[in-house]
Amino acid sequence: MGLDVYLNVVVAVVLTGLVYGLMALGLSVIFGVVRVVNFAHGEMMSIAMYIAVVLFAALRLDPLVMLVPIAAAMFVFGYALQARLINPFITRPESSQFLLLVAVAIIIVNTLLIIFGPDAQTIQTSYAYDSFQLGPLIVDATKLYAGAAAILVTCVLFAFFRFSPIGKAIRACADNYTGALVVGLDVNRLYALTFGIGAACVGAAGVMMTLIVDVTPLIGPTYTLLAFVIVITGGLGSMPGALLGGLLIGLTEALAGLLFVPSAKSMFAFAILVLVLLFRPQGILGKSAS
Amino acid sequence: MTRTRMLPNRRHLLAGAAATAAAVAAPAIVRAQSGPLKVGVILPRSGFEAGIGQDCQRGVDVTPAILKSLGLPELTIMNGDTESNVDTAREHAEKLISDGAQILMGAFDSGQTTAVAQVAEQKGIPLVINIGSAPEITEQGYKFVVRNFPTVPMLLNDELAEQKDVFDIAGVAPKTAVFMHVNDLFGTGMSKGIHGLMPKYNLPYTILDEIAYDPAARDLSVEVTKAKATNAEILLVVGRLNDAMLLTRELVKQRWTPQAIFSMGPGWYENQYAKTLGKLSDGPISLVPWYDPNKKLAKALLAEFAKVFPDLNMNTNHVYTFEGLLIIADAYKRAGSTDPKALAEALHATNIVDNVSIGPGIKFDAKGQNVGLKCGAVQNRDGKQVTVAPKEAANAKLEWPMKSYQDRA
Numbered sequence: 001m002g003l004d005v006y007l008n009v010v011v012a013v014v015l016t017g018l019v020y021g022l023m024a025l026g027l028s029v030i031f032g033v034v035r036v037v038n039f040a041h042g043e044m045m046s047i048a049m050y051i052a053v054v055l056f057a058a059l060r061l062d063p064l065v066m067l068v069p070i071a072a073a074m075f076v077f078g079y080a081l082q083a084r085l086i087n088p089f090i091t092r093p094e095s096s097q098f099l100l101l102v103a104v105a106i107i108i109v110n111t112l113l114i115i116f117g118p119d120a121q122t123i124q125t126s127y128a129y130d131s132f133q134l135g136p137l138i139v140d141a142t143k144l145y146a147g148a149a150a151i152l153v154t155c156v157l158f159a160f161f162r163f164s165p166i167g168k169a170i171r172a173c174a175d176n177y178t179g180a181l182v183v184g185l186d187v188n189r190l191y192a193l194t195f196g197i198g199a200a201c202v203g204a205a206g207v208m209m210t211l212i213v214d215v216t217p218l219i220g221p222t223y224t225l226l227a228f229v230i231v232i233t234g235g236l237g238s239m240p241g242a243l244l245g246g247l248l249i250g251l252t253e254a255l256a257g258l259l260f261v262p263s264a265k266s267m268f269a270f271a272i273l274v275l276v277l278l279f280r281p282q283g284i285l286g287k288s289a290s
Numbered sequence: 291m292t293r294t295r296m297l298p299n300r301r302h303l304l305a306g307a308a309a310t311a312a313a314v315a316a317p318a319i320v321r322a323q324s325g326p327l328k329v330g331v332i333l334p335r336s337g338f339e340a341g342i343g344q345d346c347q348r349g350v351d352v353t354p355a356i357l358k359s360l361g362l363p364e365l366t367i368m369n370g371d372t373e374s375n376v377d378t379a380r381e382h383a384e385k386l387i388s389d390g391a392q393i394l395m396g397a398f399d400s401g402q403t404t405a406v407a408q409v410a411e412q413k414g415i416p417l418v419i420n421i422g423s424a425p426e427i428t429e430q431g432y433k434f435v436v437r438n439f440p441t442v443p444m445l446l447n448d449e450l451a452e453q454k455d456v457f458d459i460a461g462v463a464p465k466t467a468v469f470m471h472v473n474d475l476f477g478t479g480m481s482k483g484i485h486g487l488m489p490k491y492n493l494p495y496t497i498l499d500e501i502a503y504d505p506a507a508r509d510l511s512v513e514v515t516k517a518k519a520t521n522a523e524i525l526l527v528v529g530r531l532n533d534a535m536l537l538t539r540e541l542v543k544q545r546w547t548p549q550a551i552f553s554m555g556p557g558w559y560e561n562q563y564a565k566t567l568g569k570l571s572d573g574p575i576s577l578v579p580w581y582d583p584n585k586k587l588a589k590a591l592l593a594e595f596a597k598v599f600p601d602l603n604m605n606t607n608h609v610y611t612f613e614g615l616l617i618i619a620d621a622y623k624r625a626g627s628t629d630p631k632a633l634a635e636a637l638h639a640t641n642i643v644d645n646v647s648i649g650p651g652i653k654f655d656a657k658g659q660n661v662g663l664k665c666g667a668v669q670n671r672d673g674k675q676v677t678v679a680p681k682e683a684a685n686a687k688l689e690w691p692m693k694s695y696q697d698r699a
Contacts, residue, residue, distance in 0.1 A: 001519045008544075012511050118340035120532060122566050129542045129570070129695075140511070140543045213508050214535060214566070218338065222506065257512040263473030263502040265512075 004136035006258065011139055013254040014247060015147030019208050021246025022150040023223065024230035025157065025239055026201030032237030033174040033194040036086060036097050040105035042223030044199055048074050048206030049215040050112060053121045056210075062125055063207045064145060070207050071153075071200040078199025083192040090191070105220065112217035120214035128211070146208035153204045154243060157197070161239070170194050174237075202227075229269060233276050235286025244285060248272065326366040327622045329615065330391030332383055332406055334398055337374025341531065341562070342607060346398055346420065349611025352594045356612070359590070362619035370394075372402040383409040391415065392628045395614045398607075400424035401475075407435045416621075416634045420614035421607065428659040434634045436658040438613050438647075440579055440665070446483040448665035449554045449577035450491040455679040456550075456575060456667050460690035463494035464523040464549060470513060470537065471528035473502040480528045480554060498522050507533060514540035524550045531557040538567055538574075542695045549691035550575060561602045564673045572670050573692030575678070580666035581609045581646045582683040588646045603674050609646050616642065617652060648683045 027041045038044075051070050055061045081104070089097050130141035161167040173180040173190045180187055213219070226249075234245025249269050256268035276283060331350055334343035350367060357365070370386045372379035379402035383394060387409070394410055394417045397403045403422035410417035411432045419427065419437035423445055428437050440448065457463060469484070471477035481500065498520040503513045514537060517525065525548040527537065534557030541547065551574040557563060559576040581588045581604065591612060595604045621636035622628075642652040649664040667679035669689060676686030 001516075005515055005519050009512055009515055012515075016509065113336075118336070118344070119562055120535070120566070122535075124566075124568075129539065131543045131545065133545075138544055214532070219508075222508070254512045257503075258516060261502060262513045262516070263504050266504065 001258070002136075007137055009254050009258055010251070011137060012143055013250045015140070015143040016212065017247040017250030018147045018150040018154075018243070019205055019212070019246075020226065020230060020250055021243035022154055022208075023202050023205035024227045024234070024242040024246055025154065026198040026205070027227045028231045028234070028237055028239060028242040029157075029201065030195055030198035031231070032239075033170055034082070034086075034090070034191045036090065036195075037094075037101070038195075038198065039098060039101035039224060040108060040220075041198075041202055041227050042225070043105040043108035043220035044074065044078070045202045045206035045209070045223050046112060046215065046217065046220040047077070047108060048203035049210050049219070050116060050121070052207045052210045053123060053215055056123045056125075057121075063123055063210050064149060067149060067153075067204055067207045071204040074203025074206075075196040075200040077196075079192045079196035081199070082195030083188070086195065087188060087191065105224065109217050109220055112220075116217060118216065118218070120216045122214045123210045125211065142211040146211050149208050150205065153201070157201065158239065160197075166190075166193065170197075229273050232283055233273055235283025238283065238285040238287070241283050241285035245283070248284075326364040327618065327628060328366045328368055328390050328392045329618055330368045330370050330383070330386030330389075330394045330396075331615075332370035332372060332379065332386060332394060332396035332402075334374040334402065335369070335371040337372075339372075339374040339399060342398055342556070343371075343374075345560070345605070345607040346611045348595075348599055348602070349420075349608035350615065352591065352598050352608065353612050353615045355594050356587075356591060357616070357619050360616075360619075362616070363622050365615060365619055365622075370396070372397055372399070372406075374399070374402075376401045376405045379403075380405040380409055384413075387413050387415050392630070393418070393618055393622075393633055395420055395611075395618060396422075398422065400427070403427060407432060410434050414630050416630055416637055418614045418617050418637065420611045428657045432658060434630065436617070436637045436640070436654045436660075438617060438652055438660045438663070439610055440663045441659065442479060442483060444661070444663065445554075445579070445665065446480065446487055450484070450487055450493065452577045452665055452667045452679055453493060453552060454491055455681075456552075456688060456690075457494065459679060459688045462549070462690065465495055466520070466522040467495040467497050467524045467526050468517045468520045468522035469497050469500045469526040469528075470517055471500070471502055472505040472530065472533060474505045476555065477502065477505070477528050484526075484554075495524065497526070503533065505530065505533065507536065510536040511540050511544070513537075514544055514546070518544055518546040522548060524548050524552060527551060527553045527558070528555045529553070529557050530555065531560050531562055534558045534560075534563055535566055538563075538570055542570055545696060547692060547694040547696070551692065552577060554578075556606070559603075559605055559668055559670065559675050561605070564603065564670065568673070569698045570695060572672065572698075573689070574670055576668045576670075576675075577665055578668060579606055579610065579663060580648055580668050580675075580677060580683075582648045582666075583677055583685040584683060585644070585646060587644050591646050605675070613646055613652065616645070648677075648680070 030038050048070050052063045055066050089100050127141045132139045169185055170190050230245035230249050231242050234241030252272050253265040253269050257265045333346050368391050370382040383406040397406045398421045400422045407427050411434050416434045421439050423442045425441040471481050501513050553576045558574045564571040625632040625636035645652050648666050649662045655661050666677045666683055668675045669678050677683050678688040
């Protein structure tokens, strides 16, 4: 195989990896602040995907145009979920939190199955099959747009946490829970805001993913698992780690598929995960508990 | 005071004897009644195979009108769901029987069908397999199980033979192929079989690369990049609906149109594929068990299907599910009874010449297998399927090579 084959694969994977990274970023943000592992993360993404599918089918609204409104709707959903349902579980054992979020995930999957049925739904934009050719390099247009949008959303998120007063308060809350209470921060509200931001992230990623993959109700658990692999590899709670994890897992899978057997791609991704857990349990960019 | 004792007289004795005889004979009388036969239709209606199970159900939905027009008895359908799971298939088969099902039909997936067949044989309730190709099912010596669907060896032999037919019709002899298949029991089994049988059919091409991929893959860009790099003339695929759509999208995006795409499995002829991809769905050739569009009953079924489901194309799932119920109604009529043994005997004696699928008709061998079934080469054209081979079942000319994806509006 020529160099152009590798180049094509790497470019495609980097673009998809950025979207995966944004999805995992939501999970990382929620865990980093609220300390709750969102086992319904992929399922929340599938809600955003279905909203995009419905809006496209009914009003022909392009997913990229609907990115901000759907992310905003997912923010409200995440905020309400944390404030009304998850908040009472914050001080309970982790097993209770786990069961609660698994239950939420199952409810989401089955509700989507009841409403939309098991068939795959798709969004056929005018550029769905476009690609750009630059010499031997062929770049998938949808992946390029999705990757660019993922970079933009990530930059906005980084800026929010670094420069805005609420972002700073959320970071303070994540750094020192007791200290945040002492200085008078409304921790419950900040937790709900954080969960909302995490949901908005995964919602934005979901909208972009509709350009790349078909949507089925059963897609959620697959992405929940993928998000976990990415954040554990990159470092649970680390925002740059989530992006790095997305790119690393994507590249590992692609190159394994190209050089070895495509059906064993996931095996290589999990091998990376095992290596990280063995030699750097906090993840590549995660902070050590000590 | 005298005590009078009522002694039974001759009339009382006769009346009592008649009542007793009627009570004893009641089950036999009920069994011989000509009311609707209760058919437990067990399919994967939920879980990962739900789409296919629900598609099979469409074959059930169009059956009553056709059976009535043929003068066959009415059937009462009892729905069972395998939930795409072998253990659940077994449990639901048992439940259907305990709820009064007098015969079973199902179950699309070979593993689930095997479980249902075991239950049917244990309980002595007949089973008609609509779809399910694992050869072992009809190799067990079951007395209550018949199958109207090709086994894997039958499928493989026929699919390779049909490829040769297509090459002959097109007047071509491609030299190279790349083979992509799902990495599950179905895909790997087909792969082994194809490699084993290729020398027998003296096919003109060499397989340059074999690419196995995850059946739950979300993205097949790497796989298609690898296949394209071989620069093969034709693409052979064994997969399902989801990967058929993923592969086609990648072929378009990566600007590669082989001379032909041969699919040896489901996916490429399914309604969802055509609906999702529109003009991009045209061209691929599926080598599958199919209906003979020239048969009288096939025309009647097509008309009924178009009436009930105007937006869908009739396919394998509908045809073989319909034929399963046709076999049951025909056997019930001849048996004249709901007695399981009588039904099983009638099933084994089936001889339906006027059927829907390609081949001489429906007749079972001693093992309960219809060995006369034939595959067809079916090409997607204008969002529909046309049969291009075998010649006796063809209703359209082959389009070769397939039109470039880049030239489609």
